[in-house]
Amino acid sequence: MKQEIVDSMNLEGIPDVVQRRFGITVKRGNLRLFPTSIPGYSDTVWEIDYFQPGGIYGAYPVSIIYKSVDGNFLYVESAIGRGWIAAGDIAVAEREEIRMLTEDTDFLMATGHKVPIYGDSSFKSFIRYFYFSSTIPLVKHDRKGYVVKIPYRKTDGSLGVANGYVKPGADVHIGYLPYTKRNVITQIFKLLNQPYGWGEILNNRDCSGTMRVLLRCFGIIAGKGPSFILSASDHRVYINPDLSVEEKMAEVAKIEPVITMAGTDGHIVLYLGKAHNGKLYFIHQGGWGYDEGDQHFIVNRVTVNSAEHKWYDINEPKVFTTMRE
Numbered sequence: 001m002k003q004e005i006v007d008s009m010n011l012e013g014i015p016d017v018v019q020r021r022f023g024i025t026v027k028r029g030n031l032r033l034f035p036t037s038i039p040g041y042s043d044t045v046w047e048i049d050y051f052q053p054g055g056i057y058g059a060y061p062v063s064i065i066y067k068s069v070d071g072n073f074l075y076v077e078s079a080i081g082r083g084w085i086a087a088g089d090i091a092v093a094e095r096e097e098i099r100m101l102t103e104d105t106d107f108l109m110a111t112g113h114k115v116p117i118y119g120d121s122s123f124k125s126f127i128r129y130f131y132f133s134s135t136i137p138l139v140k141h142d143r144k145g146y147v148v149k150i151p152y153r154k155t156d157g158s159l160g161v162a163n164g165y166v167k168p169g170a171d172v173h174i175g176y177l178p179y180t181k182r183n184v185i186t187q188i189f190k191l192l193n194q195p196y197g198w199g200e201i202l203n204n205r206d207c208s209g210t211m212r213v214l215l216r217c218f219g220i221i222a223g224k225g226p227s228f229i230l231s232a233s234d235h236r237v238y239i240n241p242d243l244s245v246e247e248k249m250a251e252v253a254k255i256e257p258v259i260t261m262a263g264t265d266g267h268i269v270l271y272l273g274k275a276h277n278g279k280l281y282f283i284h285q286g287g288w289g290y291d292e293g294d295q296h297f298i299v300n301r302v303t304v305n306s307a308e309h310k311w312y313d314i315n316e317p318k319v320f321t322t323m324r325e
Contacts, residue, residue, distance in 0.1 A: 005034045005035070005036055007069070008034075008035050008036070008068045008069050008070065008073075009034070009035060009068060009069075010068070010069045014066060018065055018066070020063050020064065020065065021063075021064040021092055022061070022062070022063060022064065022092070022093065022094065022095045022098055023061075023062050023063075023064050023074070023076070023090040023091055023092045023093065023098070023159075024059060024060065024061055024062070024090070024091055024093065024098045024101060024102065024151050024159060025056055025057065025058050025059065025060045025062065025085075025089055025090055025151075026058065026059075026089060026090065026091050026151050026152050026153050027058045027089055027128050028055060028056070028057060028058045028129075028130075028131055028134070028203060029055065029056050029058075029085050029086060029089035029090075030052060030055055030056070030085065030086070030199075030200070030201065031052070031053055031054045031055065031056055031076075031078075031080070031081055031082070031083030031084070031085055031199075032051055032052060032053075032073070032083050032084040032085065033050075033051050033052070033053055033083060033084070034051055034084060035068035035072070035073035035075075035084040036051065036073075036084075037086070038051070039051060039052070040052075046287070047198065047201075048198045048287070049198060049199065049201055052198060052199035052200075052201050053081055053083055053199055053224075054080055054081050054083070054199045054200055054209070054224055055080075055197075055199060055200025055201070055203075055205075055209065056078055056080055056081075056085065057080075057131070057133075057134045058128070058130050058131070058134055058136075059101060059102065059130070059134065059135070059136050059137075059151055060078065060080075060102065061078070061079075061098050061099070061102045062076040062077065062078045062085070062090060063076060063077040063078070064076055064090070064092065065077060065082075067087070068084070071087060072086065072087055072088075073085065073086060073087060074086075074087050074090055076090070079221070080224055081224055087157070088153065089153075090153065090157075091151055091152065091153040091154070091157065091158060091159035091160065092157050092158055092159065093158060093159035097159060098159070101137055101149060101151060101161070104137040104138075104149075106137065106138045106174075107135040107136060107137055107138050107174075107175065108135065108136055108137075108138045108141075108146055108148055108166065108172050108173075108174060109133060109134070109135045109172060109173050109174075109175065109176065109177075109217070110130045110131055110132055110133065110134050110135075110171070110172055111132070111133075111171050111172055111173045111177065111187065111190070111217065112132065112170070112171030112172075112190060113131065113132050113190065113191060113194060114129040114130070114131050114132070114203070115129060115130055115131075115166060115170050115171060115172055116128075116129055116166075116167075116170075117129070117130060117136075117148065117150060117164040117165065117166055118164065118165045118166070118167075119162075119164065119165070120165060121144065121145070121147075121165050123145075123165060123167055127150060127164055129203075131203065131213075132190075132191065132213045132217075133213040133214070133216035133217045136148045136149065136150070136164070137149040138174060139163065141174065143168060144168060145165055145166055145167050145168040145170075146165070146166040146167075146168070146170070146172065147163055147164070147165060148163070148164045148165075148166060149161050149162075149163065149164070150162050150163065150164035171190075176217065176218055176219035177217050177218055178218070179218040179219075179220070179259075181257075181258040181259060183217070183218070184214070184218075184258050184259060184270075185258060185272075187214055187217050188214055188270055188283055188302075189283075191205075191210060191214075191285075191302045192283070192302050192303070192304070193301050193302060193303070194210075194285070194301060194302045195300060195301050196285055196286065196287040196300040196301055197209070198287060205285055206285060206287060207226065207263075207267050207268050207269070207284055207285045207286060207287075208224060208225050208226045208228075208229060208268050209224075209285070210284070210285040210302060211226075211229055211261055211268050211270065212224065212229065214270070215229070215232075215323065220232075220323065225265070226263050226264065226265055226266065226267060226268035227265040229261060229268055229321070230261060230262075230263060230268065230319050230321045231321070232321065232323065233321050233322060233323050233324065235321065235322040235323075235324060236319055236320065236321045236322075237251070237255055237319070237320045237321075237322075238318065238319050239251060239252065239317065239318055239319070239320065241315070241318065245314055245315065248314045248315070249280060249307065249314055252271070252280055252307070252314065252320065253274055253280060255271065255320050255322065256322050256324075257271055257272055257273025257274070258270075258271075258272060258273060259322055259323050259324060260320050260321065260322045260323070261320070261321050261323065262282070262317035262319065262320040262321070263316070263317045263318075263319070264316070264317065264318050264319070267284070267286070267312070267316070268284070269282040269283065269284035269312060269317065270282065270283050270284060271317075271320060272304070279306040279307065279308060280306065280307040280308075280314070281304055281305065281306050281307065282304070282305060282307060282312055282317075283302065283303070283304045284302070284303070284312065285301070285302045286299055286300070286301075286303065286311070286312065287300055288300070290309075290310050290311045291310075292310075299311065
């Protein structure tokens with residue numbers, strides 16, 4: 001099976017000079033390390049597909065570098081990352097035609113976990129969802145709802161554009177949200193209890209994916225992994241691991257809450273600050289659990305915990321990055 005996957009990449013056929021083509025995703029897709037949808041689990045306990053480095057938004061531009069032998073997967077480059085993506089998730093077009101869609105300043109953004117788009121103004125024919133912080137060009141808005149431009153893949157693989165319809169009461173916003181602490185709190189708590197998704201698999205998110213889409217609600221574009229996000233601002237505080245728990249608590253309590261993210265290269269959280277009970281709190285997406293007595297509790301979702309709790313305590317984050325100019 002491994003050899004079949006390797007053969008499907010046709011590495012020997014890669015030309016000396018690659019002629020790029022350009023495309024746009026027609027729905028939320030999966031970036032894969034190999035041209036296969038078969039998961040690469042390392043065991044039967046954790047749902048971590050090591051063939052999945054990340055997900056990619058719908059209506060998102062990509063550069064097409066290569067294709068698999070059977071043509072079912074395309075190797076693409078995007079602002080989020082490189083990888084193989086199902087060819088059926090991409091429509092091919094000229095760069096400028098794609099830019100007219102992806103760089104349109106009149107756009108509708110999903111401010112809920114997922115927002116349905118319909119093919120008719122009576123909202124009876126469901127087309128697809130667009131997900132938290134994803135954007136789509138806006139045609140018009142009135143009391144009847146929103147009309148948007150929907151990219152789709154024609155039978156020959158080229159780009160088509162049709163009107164889509166979003167209900168008037170949908171959890172959306174025209175343009176990016178104002179970057180305020182109230183809006184940050186509102187947005188992150190909309191994701192509370194959302195299941196964990198390694199590499200954004202199954203339309204869910206991992207730790208960095210959650211923080212990346214949170215920032216994108218405000219037009220702040222960050223890289224994929226925790227290290228990229230924690231390096232996205234110069235306002236960083238490093239916590240000396242040799243300090244006592246009490247000293248760490250005191251240092252962190254001085255840091256600006258709500259717009260500060262914390263962690264290491266392996267995990268990232270949002271620092272909520274100090275509550276009325278005097279405790280410090282984090283909110284984050286974690287794909288693991290914790291032991292308490294002789295019981296193991298599996299969490300695997302967006303959750304809030306105090307910095308005293310073993311789920312993710314004050315000893316874990318090493319850098320705190322405040323997202324401001």
